[in-house]
Amino acid sequence: MQMNTQAVVIGSRDIDEEDRLLTLLSKDHGVIYAYARGANRMKSKLAPTTELLCYSSFVLFKNKDRYTVDYADSLNMFFGLRRDIEKLSLATYFAELSATIAPQSEGAEDFLRLLLNSLHLLEKEKRTDAFLKPVFELRALTLAGYMPNLIACRECACYESDTMSFFIDSGELLCGNCMQTRNETTVKPIALPRGVLAAMRHIIYSPFERLFAFELPSEGLQYLGSVVEKYLIRQTEKSYGTLEFYKSLI
């Protein structure tokens, strides 16, 4: 059965001298694996359009659970990302994270849109790396079913207090008063400054059109980046080689 879908190549592995196995984040089927036969040949039409991070319109052939790429027409190669090792490594981490948590065997239009917009803003330098990383991570987690509950304190339901503490295990908040009276002290939460909590709420709850439209001073962004990364690693229970590589560069 032949089918069309748009997808970003989020993983690419050489199977032998001629063929590649691609991981695709596709609009209509989420994360899928597809063989690109002959893509490693110099003159193959599939060679450029099946590179990591290429966004292409694919014609796929599905036989049982196995997809093969019949044709791919490039929509955006993100050339600008390939000229800068830091940007490329952050983009490659976004790809690995997508391959790990994006929906499988179901439509993933929202996730694809998040990835494409993040890659675009990164390439065109419309937002900094320090801004894009936590925004992509937290919104991706939200779409993938790891959304923390940042509406209010889990005990008294207050919306704001001088310090709100965040638990990376449960994704819940506790206000200053409830923190003082709690008995259990083995799990240490992270204190969230007001600006950081507001940014996290924005990333999770804002409509997509406004997702990238907020500002936070650089110390706040750094703090946000550290909290979100801790939450992500805790929740997905995985370490990311591409993330370690990115961090070794900055």
Ligand SMILES: [Zn+2]
């Ligand atoms: Zn409370």
